[in-house]
Amino acid sequence: MSLDKTKSDGTVGKALEILDLVASFGRPVRFSDVLDVAEFPKATVYRFIQTLTSQGMLSYDPDRQTYALGIRLVRLAHSAWQQSSLAPVAHPHIEKLARDVGETVHLAQLDHAQVLYVDKIDPGKPIEMFSQAGKVGPAYCTGVGKAMMAYLEAPHLAEVIGQQSFHVFTEFTLSDETALRAELVDIRSNGYGFDREEHEPDIICVALPILTARGRVLGALSVTSSTQRTSLAALEALVPRIQMAVTAIANEAESWRFPDQSKFQSIETAKG
Amino acid sequence: MSLDKTKSDGTVGKALEILDLVASFGRPVRFSDVLDVAEFPKATVYRFIQTLTSQGMLSYDPDRQTYALGIRLVRLAHSAWQQSSLAPVAHPHIEKLARDVGETVHLAQLDHAQVLYVDKIDPGKPIEMFSQAGKVGPAYCTGVGKAMMAYLEAPHLAEVIGQQSFHVFTEFTLSDETALRAELVDIRSNGYGFDREEHEPDIICVALPILTARGRVLGALSVTSSTQRTSLAALEALVPRIQMAVTAIANEAESWRFPDQSKFQSIETAKG
DNA sequence: AAACTAAGTTTCAAATAATGGAACCAAAAT
DNA sequence: ATTTTGGTTCCATTATTTGAAACTTAGTTT
Structure with a gap:
C-alpha cells in the first residue's frame, strides 16, 4: 500500500504525523498551513486536527484561530521523563x-x-x-x-x-x-x-x-x-x-x- | 461508554487512552498490566501498544520487557512548551x-x-x-x-x-x-x-x-x-x-x- | 449591494482499517 | 512431562476512516 518506507501505522500513525507537522512549524499554525504540507485530503486533515484538539494534543487559540501543540503533551512528557x-x-x-x-x-x-x-x-x-x-x-x-x-x-x-x-x-x-x-x-x-x-x-x-x-x-x-x-x-x-x-x-x-x-x-x- | 465524558474520538482517542493508561502507572509496565486496566480486548490493546511503540510514543525495554512513555513525547513537549x-x-x-x-x-x-x-x-x-x-x-x-x-x-x-x-x-x-x-x-x-x-x-x-x-x-x-x-x-x-x-x-x-x-x-x- | 474568493465545515457512499474470538507459541511453573 | 501464564498472530466480520464535493461563513473586489 504505502509505497515509501513511511511505515504509517494506520490511523494512529497518520494522526501523529499531523502532530509532528504542527510541531515542525515551531509556531502556532492555521488550518490551511497544516493542510498545505500534509499529504492527506482536506476533510481528513480537518478531522484529525479536530480529534487531536479535542484530545488535548493540540490546543486551539480562538482569538488567533491557530493551533499549537497541546498541554496534554507537557503532562505526558512529565511522566515520560520520570518513567x-x-x-x-x-x-x-x-x-x-x-x-x-x-x-x-x-x-x-x-x-x-x-x-x-x-x-x-x-x-x-x-x-x-x-x-x-x-x-x-x-x-x-x-x-x-x-x-x-x-x-x-x-x-x-x-x-x-x-x-x-x-x-x-x-x-x-x-x-x-x-x-x-x-x-x-x-x-x-x-x-x-x-x-x-x-x-x-x-x-x-x-x-x-x-x-x-x-x-x-x-x-x-x-x-x-x-x-x-x-x-x-x-x-x-x-x-x-x-x-x-x-x-x-x-x-x-x-x-x-x-x-x-x-x-x-x-x-x-x-x-x- | 457509561459516564458522559467518554467522548472517545475514534481510533486515535483510544490509542491515546492507552497512552494515558501507561502514564497513570507512573512506572514502566508489562503488557498484561495495561491489558488488565484497559477496556479493550487483548489483540486490540496489543496492536495499539505495538503501534505506539513503533511510533516512539512508548518505549520498550527489552531487558525488562516493559513499556514506558516514549521520548518522542519529550521532544513534542519541548515544542509544545515553546509554542x-x-x-x-x-x-x-x-x-x-x-x-x-x-x-x-x-x-x-x-x-x-x-x-x-x-x-x-x-x-x-x-x-x-x-x-x-x-x-x-x-x-x-x-x-x-x-x-x-x-x-x-x-x-x-x-x-x-x-x-x-x-x-x-x-x-x-x-x-x-x-x-x-x-x-x-x-x-x-x-x-x-x-x-x-x-x-x-x-x-x-x-x-x-x-x-x-x-x-x-x-x-x-x-x-x-x-x-x-x-x-x-x-x-x-x-x-x-x-x-x-x-x-x-x-x-x-x-x-x-x-x-x-x-x-x-x-x-x-x-x-x- | 452584488459577485467573487478564500478559509473552514459538513455530508455520505465507498474504501479501508480496526476488531476480537480463537488459535498459536514460548517460557515458566508444577 | 504437563499445565499455566504471558505474549503474538490469524482472519472473517464489522465499524471507521476516507475524500470528492457540496455547503457555509467571512472577507474582498467590482
Whole structure:
C-alpha cells in the first residue's frame, strides 16, 4: 500500500504525523498551513486536527484561530521523563559532574535517528527548563550522537546511518558514511569520542556512551566547551571523571526498580 | 461508554487512552498490566501498544520487557512548551517575581478539569526540570485552579466543576459545588484568591488569573508559602507585585507573534 | 449591494482499517 | 512431562476512516 518506507501505522500513525507537522512549524499554525504540507485530503486533515484538539494534543487559540501543540503533551512528557530509567537517575550525577568540571553537561538519548537531549546542566546559568530538554540534534556530528552510534548493533546502526543527512555544518563535519564509520570504530576502541567543531564552530566536546551490562545503548553523556576556553586534550583529561558518572548512572539505571505502588492515581482522578 | 465524558474520538482517542493508561502507572509496565486496566480486548490493546511503540510514543525495554512513555513525547513537549503563548513569555517574569518575593512561584494552565503546572521557580532550589513542570493537580482546591475557574464562562465552568472529585484533603478543603461556587464569586470580586491549606496542611498561596483582553483565561500565577513562614495577610500584601507580573505577561502573551520563519526545519531533517 | 474568493465545515457512499474470538507459541511453573 | 501464564498472530466480520464535493461563513473586489 504505502509505497515509501513511511511505515504509517494506520490511523494512529497518520494522526501523529499531523502532530509532528504542527510541531515542525515551531509556531502556532492555521488550518490551511497544516493542510498545505500534509499529504492527506482536506476533510481528513480537518478531522484529525479536530480529534487531536479535542484530545488535548493540540490546543486551539480562538482569538488567533491557530493551533499549537497541546498541554496534554507537557503532562505526558512529565511522566515520560520520570518513567525513563535514565534521566531521573542520572540527574544528580550530572549535576555534580557539571559542578566538578565547571562545564556544560548534556545527557542525550537516541530518538530514531536523531539525538534527543533529555537533560542539560550549565553551571553558569542555573535555571533552564524545557527550553533545553527536549531539543533534538543530528547524530552524525555531535559527540553524544557518535558515542551512541559507536555501540549500536550492526543492523540498527545501518538503519540509523541511512537516515543521517550528512549536511556540512563546518569544515570539520564528517560528510559521508565512510568517514563516520571510521570514526565510530575509533570511538569504540577508545571508549569515548569527541565533537571537533563538527556541528558548530568553536564548540567542542567529549562524550561517553552509557551502556547496560549487556551492552545495550541507554544514552550518552557529554561535557561541552569552546576552543576559547579549553582544548580537546584538556577535555580528554576529564574522561576518567566522566566515566565515574557514567558508571554510576549505568549501574543505578539497571538496578533501578520503581517502588511498589499498587495503588496508583488513576487518570480519572478528577472524576473521583 | 457509561459516564458522559467518554467522548472517545475514534481510533486515535483510544490509542491515546492507552497512552494515558501507561502514564497513570507512573512506572514502566508489562503488557498484561495495561491489558488488565484497559477496556479493550487483548489483540486490540496489543496492536495499539505495538503501534505506539513503533511510533516512539512508548518505549520498550527489552531487558525488562516493559513499556514506558516514549521520548518522542519529550521532544513534542519541548515544542509544545515553546509554542505555547504563555510559558516562554512568562518565564522571565516569574523568575524575577520569585526573586523579588523570595517565595515559590507557580505558573499553571487548565488541562481539561485539572490544573497543569507549566513552570515553577523556587528561589531556594534553583535547578528543577520536568520533575516539576508537567505536574498536575486538582483544580477545586488549589489557588491557581480556583483563580482560573473563577473566570470561566458559565457552560465551561459547569463542565469543569462536574469533573471535580471534591476529595477532602484537609479540614479546609472545599468539599462541594456550593462552597466552591461561593468561593469563585468571591475570587472574581477581588481579582485574586487563596489556597487556605485546602490541598496540603500548612501550605498556603495567593493566586491571580492571567486573562486576555477579551477575558479569556490563559492561566494563573501563584505565590506559595507555608503557615510557618508567613500568613495569608502577608501573601495578600504581595498582590500588587504579582499583578504587575500578570499584567506584563498578559500583554506580552497577546501581542506575541512568532518570528516569521518561513524556512522551518522539517521533521525530516535527518533525511536531508 | 452584488459577485467573487478564500478559509473552514459538513455530508455520505465507498474504501479501508480496526476488531476480537480463537488459535498459536514460548517460557515458566508444577 | 504437563499445565499455566504471558505474549503474538490469524482472519472473517464489522465499524471507521476516507475524500470528492457540496455547503457555509467571512472577507474582498467590482
